[in-house]
Amino acid sequence: MDAPDTAPGTPQAESLEVLYQSPGLPRWRLPPALAALYGSDLGFTEPCLYANFVASLDGVVALGPEYRHSGSTISGREPADRFTMGLLRACADAVVIGAGTLRASPRHHWTPQHVHPSGAADFAELRRRRGRAADPELVVVTARGALPADHPALQTGALVITTATVAAHLRSSLPASCTILAAGQGPALSMREVLDAVHNRGHRVLLTEGGPYLVGQFIAGGLLDELFLTTAPVLAGRIDAARPGLIAGQEFLPALRHPASLASVRRHASYLFLRYQFHRSITDASDILP
Template sequence: MHADARREGRPLTNVDVELAWQLRNRSSAQDRVPPGRDRRQQPLTGVLAPFEVLFETELPAYQLPEELGRLYGRLGFADRVVYSNFVSSLDGVVALGTSFSAGSVISGKFEGDRFLMALLRACADAVVIGASTMRATPGHLWTPAHVYPDLASSFSALREMLGRAPQPRLVVLTAAGDLDVNHPALQKGATILTTHQGAERMGGRQPATCDVVILGRGKRFKVKRAFDELHERGFQVILTEGGPHLVGQLIAGQVLDEAFLTLSPVVAGRGKARRLGMVEGAELLPLMPVWSRLLSVRRQSDFLFLRYALPAT
């Protein structure tokens, strides 16, 4: 976790007052619906405008390539950090089911959200997902250029400046070993963390570009042990794009240092089908409340981009 997260910050009420003042003093013209746009439709995409910084505390800062810095502003991480990235509907839904990835549906493929996803990947030594996330996105590659190809050269330049490998290492957590070994992301190369039973189920069918790490002989392994293993292997700056159950384990185990949350203006609703929030499988309130601290707020159109620090381990 970065050093600033361990310092006492300004009271939340001060942050609220500052944010409200900034919003009140904006020109109303910036908040109007563009001509011909119906608010019921998905957000417009096109030329990416710079993010508007509404609030930001003191944070580490990388020397970003010019175009990335122009669009996002300052961004950086501590030398050792685990951070997540989610997009949520206005009513708190991040997952619509198990059959497909909901992120692009909830964001409406909003260009600012895709840019931030790529930028966060570009900063990471490794991107960690669960097997269910891989199954829900059969053609996906967890690289910056896959979600925002227009700035692929800038993302590559950032990784070179940071001394990172050309691409973040994909890490897949699967206790059961239930993976499609023909998935293109596995063909490109990945580190698979599993159990002895999971390795037996894969039966050595994984591509030669993958390495398999066995963390236990039972049916499960502790997520904290998995991340300790990654740190020992030299992956210090880790992004997790796993689902709500993985994030629930990370927060309950005090492994997650920071959370990036894109708040989409869409209302998802809930009916008979189960729709998940950002944290599942870990009941925290009222006995184990986890109070996060706001680090930054950015805005594009009707979307808010939030960054929080989780309590120090």
């Protein structure tokens, strides 16, 4: 999901109405204010990799490289969507993005309170209950190393995963607050090796807010466990510009089928908040990021 910057005077989120929830979902005990807004407790089976997107009614998740913060344009900065984004970050040990998402959000911090400031104390309490650091670790995946070294999220500190060749260059160009890890010897990255590197840091519950290309690679490798999808009541349209849906750079049907089960449906006004769980049985697609 594209990461919007916090706007002053953002309206407070209202509670989500639970329309459907699959029985037996894992649940962590949320602080009461978070549980009231979400409509229930929330949890994940470990290890878990889940994605979060907002899409228009016609399936657009990004308006094109010339539009920064296109996710917030699609969502209309709906407070319920921003709360949900913050909650999903608060549940995660780490937030995984690609270099393109980092460049497209030049002032962003991938922390829960950045998108929902009024929930900061409750997000912090949730993380304390789970014995986690104050904020999830930011993980930036890049095969080419085209990263803005002055980005505030890198200045604060991030884990950057790249190839061995690019890692040698980045160690001298990124802030000392960043940790650089190599997850491949050639010009490509294996998404399995990327996740292994993150897991080796003790992170078991991972949120990806990467764009359609990165998420497409995770799905192609059979690595994505869950998808949270906000459907915004707006049409984006397409002419000639590349306005991708959830997945770019991959084709599955008709040759491959990646089935998902509906786990929950929530509603606020005309926005729908959907949760799907994927079945990892399909793993014969390439998991290589060019």
